[in-house]
Amino acid sequence: MIDTAIFIGIGLVVGPLLGGLVSGLDRILTARLQSRIGPPLWQPFYDVIKLWNKEKTVVNVWQAFCAYCYVAAASIALVLFFLRSDLLLILFIQAVGAVFLVVGALSSTSPFSQVGAHRELLQILSYEPLLILVTIGVFLETGSFKIERIYSWNEPLLMKLPFLFVVLGYALIIKLRKSPFDLSTSHHAHQELVKGLLTDYSGPILALTEIGHWYEVVLFLGFCSLFWATNWIGMIAIVVITYFLEVLIDNVSARLNWRWMLGYAWTMGLTLSMVNLVWLYAS
Amino acid sequence: MIKWLIQKSRIKSPWLLHYDCSSCNGCDIEILACLNPVYDIERFGIINVGNPMHADILLVTGAVNHRNKKVLLNLFEQMPDPKVVVAIGSCALSGGIFREAYNVLGGVDKVIPVDVYVPGCPAKPEAIIDGVVLGLQKFSQKRVEEKSYAGRGDLRQF
Numbered sequence: 115m116i117d118t119a120i121f122i123g124i125g126l127v128v129g130p131l132l133g134g135l136v137s138g139l140d141r142i143l144t145a146r147l148q149s150r151i152g153p154p155l156w157q158p159f160y161d162v163i164k165l166w167n168k169e170k171t172v173v174n175v176w177q178a179f180c181a182y183c184y185v186a187a188a189s190i191a192l193v194l195f196f197l198r199s200d201l202l203l204i205l206f207i208q209a210v211g212a213v214f215l216v217v218g219a220l221s222s223t224s225p226f227s228q229v230g231a232h233r234e235l236l237q238i239l240s241y242e243p244l245l246i247l248v249t250i251g252v253f254l255e256t257g258s259f260k261i262e263r264i265y266s267w268n269e270p271l272l273m274k275l276p277f278l279f280v281v282l283g284y285a286l287i288i289k290l291r292k293s294p295f296d297l298s299t300s301h302h303a304h305q306e307l308v309k310g311l312l313t314d315y316s317g318p319i320l321a322l323t324e325i326g327h328w329y330e331v332v333l334f335l336g337f338c339s340l341f342w343a344t345n346w347i348g349m350i351a352i353v354v355i356t357y358f359l360e361v362l363i364d365n366v367s368a369r370l371n372w373r374w375m376l377g378y379a380w381t382m383g384l385t386l387s388m389v390n391l392v393w394l395y396a397s
Numbered sequence: 398m399i400k401w402l403i404q405k406s407r408i409k410s411p412w413l414l415h416y417d418c419s420s421c422n423g424c425d426i427e428i429l430a431c432l433n434p435v436y437d438i439e440r441f442g443i444i445n446v447g448n449p450m451h452a453d454i455l456l457v458t459g460a461v462n463h464r465n466k467k468v469l470l471n472l473f474e475q476m477p478d479p480k481v482v483v484a485i486g487s488c489a490l491s492g493g494i495f496r497e498a499y500n501v502l503g504g505v506d507k508v509i510p511v512d513v514y515v516p517g518c519p520a521k522p523e524a525i526i527d528g529v530v531l532g533l534q535k536f537s538q539k540r541v542e543e544k545s546y547a548g549r550g551d552l553r554q555f
Contacts, residue, residue, distance in 0.1 A: 161406075163403060163406035168478070
């Protein structure tokens with residue numbers, strides 16, 4: 115009982131702290147790759163505190179409601195992850211959160227927000243099947259959706275599911291809105307849709323969406339860590355390497371349009387997953 | 398403690414919105430020059446945003462005319478408080494060489510309240526960074542409850 119409470123606390127507090135630090139590191143790395151110095155490590159926290167203390171302007175009630183629901187879903191998903199619960203349940207809860215963010219953007223009449231929301235729906239459509247396939251692969255190998263069991267598996271999953279790990283990395287680029295798939299909104303410079311999905315979120319509401327994003331970053335890095343769960347060093351190494359590659363790809367590629375995203379994600383992702391699943395089944 | 402944190406966060410994270418009233422592009426190019434890796438203003442947390450609803454500091458270049466005064470006011474009103482306006486270049490300060498033109502209202506302060514004036518034709522990137530830093534001091538001191546109004550009632554009925 116006490117253990118559960120501690121894990122819930124860790125999930126709620128350490129999650130966003132870790133997520134903010136990862137975002138800060140992301141910005142520094144991005145700046146270094148562009149031969150700049152970049153902001154301090156604590157920059158995302160400064161941004162959120164500043165936004166939190168701005169005037170609260172909401173377009174309508176639904177937008178604020180959706181932003182709160184997004185944060186709630188993202189934090190519940192992360193807490194369930196720390197409680198080593200069911201992987202499938204966690205993915206569904208984070209999907210609900212992602213859809214709430216889209217609904218919030220759709221509730222405004224701004225064309226930028228609308229187009230951004232539609233693009234985000236396409237992004238969800240691209241990465242959700244891939245995530246489910248990865249989870250199925252994990253199930254076929256370990257015989258359980260429970261994270262507790264996956265973490266206690268005595269052999270790194272990466273050995274048996276290498277292609278599925280590539281697919282997970284691919285889904286992660288789309289999920290974390292990194293180039294070349296930052297169609298709906300971009301984290302760095304402004305884009306053709308002003309700020310796309312986040313155009314009409316402002317002040318404290320924008321801060322909420324940012325905190326929700328931190329929860330999701332930590333959740334998905336945790337998901338990556340499942341693939342080398344036999345020891346701590348392997349776990350940290352796989353997370354660090356994956357995130358570094360994400361940032362690298364973010365910086366060396368230009369934005370693609372949604373047709374390419376959907377085409378690449380589904381053809382490459384589904385093929386690689388199928389090959390890996392058939393191999394797993396046959397062996 | 399909390400007040401100190403808020404002030405520090407504001408100084409560390411100003412997001413800029415740039416609006417070109419009717420500038421000759423001289424000042425605009427100088428503003429964009431601040432964003433290149435030579436000056437790298439992102440190391441101070443400054444981001445150039447395209448969305449007034451996310452912006453803290455409004456940089457205005459060029460003289461205001463009858464066509465764009467409503468656009469300027471609209472942008473200003475969409476920015477959530479607290480906010481700071483920095484007028485950049487001779488034209489934004491007073492109308493510059495276009496001051497006497499029949500279609501020109503004058504400086505930016507004819508339409509919205511200006512916090513910092515950066516002179517120059519065009520203003521140098523160093524001067525612009527100085528102006529923004531001065532604006533940051535004002536930005537950190539402002540309270541959220543403090544509402545900024547465009548002040549001139551007659552301009553509200555466009």
